[in-house]
Amino acid sequence: MKTIVPLLSLIIVLLASAGCANQDYNTDLLDKEITLFEREISVPVGDVGPFTLELAMKSKTIGSLLGSVLQTEEDGTIIGKNSEDFYKINAYEIVAKTKDLSQPFTYPVGDKELSPSALAISLLTSFGFRPVDQHVSIKVNNPLNASYTLGDSCFVRCMNLKSGETTFQKYVALSGITISGGYGTTTLLETDIPETVTEVPYKMGVKGLSFNLPADLMDKISSSSSQDFIFTSSYSGHIAPGENLNLDLAALGLGSISAKAKLPIGPYRLKDVQVSFDLENTFPLDVTLSSLQLMTGEEPAVDTNLEVSPGTLVIGGGSPQKPTVTPITLRIKALSGAIPDITGIQVGLKLSSASGYATTPLSVKQGISVKSASATLRGGITFGNHE
């Protein structure tokens, strides 16, 4: 019976060993990577925006392009303004060229005109935009302490460059205008260009300009301010999408446009992301995204492993008073593996005038807003062990 004791001891040792540590569960070798919501999780994201032209003009690229040539009014409307001294002659030069200062004289200077080609609007009209609310004026100052008169006429003319047809013109006879003394400025021509005219002024200026100056010109010349006779033309106009606006980057041979983006989602190893939102558009433009692709890599390149659907989107145009709302669902799916860091986006873009908004001026307050955005993730979000 004494063998019972060692036998029992052996049993106890064997049983006790059942509670021993299992090296397979050594937590020193724990892989801390976890993936949550493997099947699907949806979360509301909310509202973002608006993304307005004002913001775009603050960006380095677009801002430097537009901000240098376009300005905004207090209500945000984009306006093209141009004011240019198109002719200038010094009073002393007239004195020098005049033989007899004791007699009234006429100083024929001939035609003077300019093409207001510096206007950004004229550039934009070539893409199908059109000017609206156009206003022009021609003014002259008086460097004399006496009145004088001018001869002949001044004018403004708009022309369709393709057909050569004059679509608007206005002449003002200068003979009936007296330039009052006192160093002020006198308006020679001022007019609104009718809404039916879709061109910016092609030519502005004076035709057959002549001065009828006082005999004692030398005594009348200002000694403190400018001694020049200066003719100034001014232009202002808003820009709107014309009826014929159809700006297709592909058709223009520009293909798709690319923009750098920074979306560092790679570490989370997402596989399938669906983003739904209502896009509220107050731009008077219909925007068509004819292609949409994502770019990855340090030198951004289109990633063919990422499927973006739908590839085509049409966003209707609207106005701040009557925005259009386009429901959009975008799905980004990795065909294999996970979605890496997104470093760029490439889109095929087409802009056209929204119906009924052909003469609605563009404003920096117009833009797009993302409303009621939500995201649905399928395949999980991974944390830990990020490289």
Place this chain on the structure above:
Amino acid sequence: MSKRMILSLAALMGATLCLNAQSFQEGFFLRHNNLAYQYNPAFVGDNNFLSVGQINYNVQNNVGAGSFLFPKNDVLVTGFHSAIPAEVFPGRLPENCRQQGDLNATIFAYGFHKANAFHTLELNVRGMYGLSVPRQAFEFLKKGTGSSAFDMGQFRVTGNLFAEVAYGYGRKLNDWLSVGARAKLLLPLYGLRFDISDLAVTANTEELSVNYKGNLYMTNRSGKMEIDEAGYVKPFKFSNKEKLGPWPAGAGLGLDLGLVATPVEGLTVSLSMLDLGGMYWYYGNRAASSGPLTFEGLENLTYEQLNADDLKSKLLDIGKEFLQVMRPVPKIDQWQWQALHLQANFGVKYEMPFYRRLAVGATGRYLGSQGLPYWEGRFGLEVNPWDWLDLTADIGTGSRGMVWGVAAAVRICRFRITAGMQNGFGGTIPYSSRPIEPNFKSLSLGLSYDL
């Protein structure tokens, strides 16, 4: 008791605690166990005794570390690793992942014979704790959710400590039958309960909302929870200015009943029911908070704010708003009933006629822990090679799988030392005592002196 002995006992206790053992079923087999009446009040001791410092601790859980950690190739991964399918984790978790523990520390016990009966007097400090996390919480994190509300069930954390004053009476009715009972006066000391119920998460494209009901119960011996100017509770700040509630924080009664039969020589049959009853707790500190917490998306987010720093700041603001909404409000003090964990024991042992120092037997137990009932059956072997040494070991199965236990009783002069431990199979995490499989563990340690 010498200082050396006390230190040795303390060291033994500490060492055994690290091994995580179970309640003292093995005490049934030990022949020199003065504290057998705790297993069955019908056990009538051989002699009068005095006992101090006995500890009985058991803990059980219906999930082990292996429910959450999985060996994969050469590493260990969590259940949330993509390599672990949802059918495995959390698919194999029980409806509620629970852990419960019971502690019984006998400060003082005195047993004596008088008037043909065996009497015991005891002062115990007992504690119970519980933790419950629903499987649905892991389901939600692992799989996500559909568009409808995702019901997560109930989270619960409880803990309490109470004193027990017990009087036991055991008597031999005849040569083969003994009966016994113990009456216990229960005096609640400290109690805490925090639960979140009706927890439902809705995560769809329109909203992310969390609905819940949160309740906090605390006995108020440490003072009343402070209330801020807006009328919300500061759960972890207490003021002693307000009148405290009754001490102890409630009262209750418990009862143990037992029967021991020896129908034939060498055969012992034991039946006992322990911890019938419960106690009323006076929760002088109560607070509640309820949902819903709703997030319908970020508001007023500009394109300039679409960067990590601004988004993080926005989300922190939302978190702060949520915390504001979650602030608990005070509730009226409440009395609550809490039942003890009822225990039913059955035991049978037979001393071998050819060698009376060897016995074999079986035990069975049912533990009616709230929300986590436990049962088991064991076969045991006991040997008492010398009068001063008694050893026992058992093996069996139960609602947490295969179990085993060992115990020993040593008699040195008039001192009797008993120690026992129970555990389950399946191993533990290295450098820790965390079981890999669902487990029932217990430890028992006792010291008594024969008068």
